[in-house]
Amino acid sequence: MSGPAQAGPQRFLIVGAGLAGSLLAILLGKQGHEVIVCERRPDPRGKGFIGGRSINLALSARGINALAAAGLAERVLEDAIPMRGRMMHSTEGRLNYQRYSSDPNDHINSVSRGGLNLTLLDAAAELPNVRLLFNRRCTELDMNAPGAVFLDDSTGESERIEADAILGADGAYSAVRLEMQKTDRFNFSQSYLEHGYKELMIPPTAAGEFAIDPNALHIWPRGGSMMIALPNRDKTFTCTLFWPYEGEHGFSAIRGEGDIKPFFEKHYPDAVPLMPTLVEDYTRNPIGSLVTVRCAPWRLDGRVAILGDAAHAIVPFYGQGMNCAFEDCVALAERIESRGADREAAFAEFEAERKPNADAIADMALDNFIEMRDKVGSxxxxxxxxxxxxxxxxxxxxxxxxxxxxxxxxxxxxxxxxxxxxxxxxxxxxxxxxxxxxxxxxxxxxxxxxx
Ligand SMILES: Cc1cc2nc3c(=O)[nH]c(=O)nc-3n(C[C@H](O)[C@H](O)[C@H](O)COP(=O)(O)OP(=O)(O)OC[C@H]3O[C@@H](n4cnc5c(N)ncnc54)[C@H](O)[C@@H]3O)c2cc1C
Structure with a gap:
């Protein structure tokens, strides 16, 4: 059963101040609720950077619409770089450009993950009823209270926080979901791709310009693998390799530093002159795994709900994980607003609306990997x-x-x-x-x- 019916503001505890958690905090804060957000990482504000996965992301209509609901779309788009089509690079170095749409106004946007997260955190911090707490790693969940225990890894101190409801926005390896998995009849599956990803960099030219067309998403399709590149505001490109772990075009094919350049010269010859730090970047940057997570239910009556990657991590080949997570935030905030204190109904309606859509984009993202790596060049x-x-x-x-x-x-x-x-x-x-x-x-x- 959901908690006691209350009129007016409720107290929400959001776990995770990533992209979904910080946007949700703004949307609920604007409705007048008391919102506490606990993030395991240190406070990135002031440092101007948030480490972790993929440096830039493709933001499209769904994400922009959600940012508009928080009054932030214009601010975010000011720093975005429009990408109007795909630029395919063949092994021989031939270029083939293909617009994303017949409508010249349609484009996707390259945005900095860290910059976007900072914009969201700054906006959340401006609301007097939103409290952001960093160095708080959720280690335990008490679904009855409901409450959660947070550990500060830097001091070793723990703190318990209670609320009317706990909202898990703590990403693909969600601690909140992990606790829900222990409840009866919880369905869960995760499946890893045989491919991982690694990020590299193309710096600006000596003249300080973009080395390749900044208004395109660049793809080097190579059959079972590929490299892509998205532009950044500082005129660099972030390249991402999507390679199998094993096999002749896999990460395992590179056994030492000496293999890196010859491998790229063979498969990505036009990119090598643009990547002076290729060997250092390749050696230093880790290989990340790519997982699809499906689970149900996304809620425990009116006390706990999960959203974003915590509920449905998807592979990045449609550029929709964040866009979908942002749509979740809007849908959940709307249900909470319309259902008031009946959180059980709000969470049930949220899941009924979003789960079929999350499943659909998860499938389409997997399909699109085959399109990007195998078909776009044909x-x-x-x-x-x-x-x-x-x-x-x-x-x-x-x-x-x-x-x-x-x-x-x-x-x-x-x-x-x-x-x-x-x-x-x-x-x-x-x-x-x-x-x-x-x-x-x-x-x-x-x-x-x-x-
Ligand atoms: C290589 C790559 C490229 C991508 N490209 C795109 C793209 O172009 N477009 C797009 O739309 N999506 C893209 N995505 C997907 C996108 O990154 C995710 O869908 C999005 O980050 C989900 O947001 P989230 O807030 O749910 O999770 P996250 O962004 O992962 O945030 C989760 C937050 O919770 C915190 N946390 C985790 N555990 C705990 C805990 N126990 N206690 C407290 N805090 C915790 C984390 O530190 C983090 O800040 C890409 C993903 C990858 C891997």
Whole structure:
């Protein structure tokens, strides 16, 4: 059962001040609730940097819409770099550019993860009813109270905090979820890709300019593996290798420093002259794993709920993990606002709305890895994309490519996938019918010529 019904402000304890936790704190803080956010890392404010995964991220319509709900979209977009298409780099160094959409206004945005997190934390800290506590690692959850115990790793001291509800925004390896896993009938699965990721860097040119086109997401598709690069405001690019751990194009193929440059010269020859610190970066930077997490339920009556990567970590190949986590924040805050003290109903409605969509984007993100690493370089793919763009341009109300639905609209992920599947079927039927008609006409012409 949910906690006692209360009118007015509630007390929420958010675990994790990453992207979802800090946005949720703002949205709930603006509703007038008392919000305490506990983050295991030290306070990044003042340092101007937050370490951890991927230095930059692709922000698209869903994320922008959620930031707008917090009044932050313009501030974040001021520092973003628009990416209007993909630039494919072949092994021979040939470039092939492909716009993301037939609508020239459509683009995704490269944003700094650390910068975005700082913007969100600063905005949360401005609200008098939001308290941010750092060096607080959640180690225990008391789901009955509900309350949680936090350990300060730097001092070894523990603190217990209670609230009306605990909201787990503590990422793919969530401590909150781990406690929920111990409850009866909790479903959980995690599956790792055979690929990991490693980040490298392309610095600015000697003239202080971007070394390659900054308004594109660069892809070096190499069949079972790939490298991508996204621009940063300081005119560098962050490159990410997505390689299998094992095999001839895997991380294990590089056995020592001496193997690095020859390997890149063979597979990414046009990138090597742009990467003067390649060997140091490759040697220093760790390999990160890529996991898909699915679980249910995302809530324990009205006392605990999880969101973002804690509820549904996905692989990054659609650039949607953060965008999806931000949509969660808006959905959860809206339910809390509309349901008031009936948190049980609010959390149930949140999960019912978001879970099918999180499952859909998890599947599409896995599918898109195959598209990015295997297909984007092929002629058939390029022709197919041109055809899709032409259809979208001619029949904008009737045909929207899946990529556009996901990146440039707010149509829920599951609905977007269903619509795209229906469109594909209709296009195939039309093409089949046209082919048949052409055949009938040809046969008729041949007969009339023969008679
Ligand atoms: C290589 C890579 C590239 C990506 N690119 C994109 C992209 O282009 N676009 C996109 O939309 N998404 C992208 N993503 C996905 C995106 O990073 C995540 O979906 C997003 O960070 C999820 O936000 P979150 O707040 O749920 O989790 P996180 O950002 O992981 O935040 C969780 C927070 O909780 C804290 N925490 C963890 N455990 C505890 C604990 N026990 N106690 C207290 N605090 C704790 C962590 O320190 C962290 O601050 C990418 C991911 C990867 C790995």
């Amino acid at each position: 002629r058939v793919f390029l022709v197919k994309k041109k055809f899709e763009h032409a259809l979208h341009r001619i029949f904008p109300r009737l045909y929207t490519p899946l990529y556009n639905y996901i990146s440039f609209t707010l149509v829920p992920y599951a609905e977007a996938r269903a619509r795209a599947q229906r469109q594909t079927l209709i296009v195939r039927l039309c093409l089949g019918a046209l082919g048949l008609l052409a055949l009938v006409i040809l046969v008729a012409i041949a007969r009339s010529l023969a008679s």
